[in-house]
Amino acid sequence: MKAFQGVTRTAFLGFFSSHIVFTVIVDLQALLPATLFPTPLRNLLAWYTATLKDPLMSDPPLWFQSLICFELVIQLPFFCTACYYLTKYRVLYPDKFRIACIAYSAHACTSMGPILASLATATALSTVERAVLVNLYLPYLIFPAWLLLASVFSSVPTERPKIY
Template sequence: MDAFTGTTRLILLGFFASHIIFTLGLDGQAVIPLSFFPQCLIDLGEFEVATFNDPLMGNARNLLWFQSLVVLELCFQLPFFCVAVYYLSQSDQTTYPDGFRSACIAYGAHTSTTLVPILTSFWASEHVATFTERVLLTSLYFPYLAIPLWLLWMTATATPTHTNSSKKTQ
């Protein structure tokens, strides 16, 4: 697959680099004991919950389905973020290995699928009182649907770097 270039590469690089920070610093608070986090990150999480009335992060320790998504994020997505940052930070790269293309497809499909119940919960939740709160929460989480879908489309439609064109000879 041809390497991402220009603005596309920079958007993806920024997205994945920031996602490493948010996954470890904020999302991880849903499943990792809070004693592992510095107070400034706990305060930031509480600020996010208070500012956006986020019913998931505000009640994460009581929502097993949400905790399971965070565990998947920590175990599967976080390593991918690191690999993605590695490849995207190499601006002189002209192609990516087919394994990276496959990982992008898997990440894009997995993440966009997990965002459907998350976004739906905002609109169905009795804890999100106003339309404005629902729109703000949706706006906050929407990039985590849009960018993985965009990555999925770009990589699923890209030509693999290596094709299996060798023929058996007799």
């Protein structure tokens, strides 16, 4: 797969590196016991949920917690891997990275469906509150969809492996 360059590379590097931080300090609080997080991080989550009234983070339903579990086990290692490849390779990425991008992107896009639908239809929120939350979560659909398209439609090596 041809390496991302310029603004595209910077955008993906920023997305994945920031996603590492947000996963560890915010998202995992919906899954793990509060005692594992320092008070400032718990206060950050409390401020976020009070300010934006995010029903998924304030009282995480089981289905959302299961998605956070997948984020911890599947996505977080991929974010680290993606940052590595985006900083190391400048011309071509190994095909195993392309395959990992497709797998991650398909999973992330699929996961965002119920999240966005839940937020868009949350009757306890006003129209403006729903719009703010949907727009806050939307990059977590847009970037994976962009990566999926770039990975699927990137050139693949035309030389077939030799079979002996």
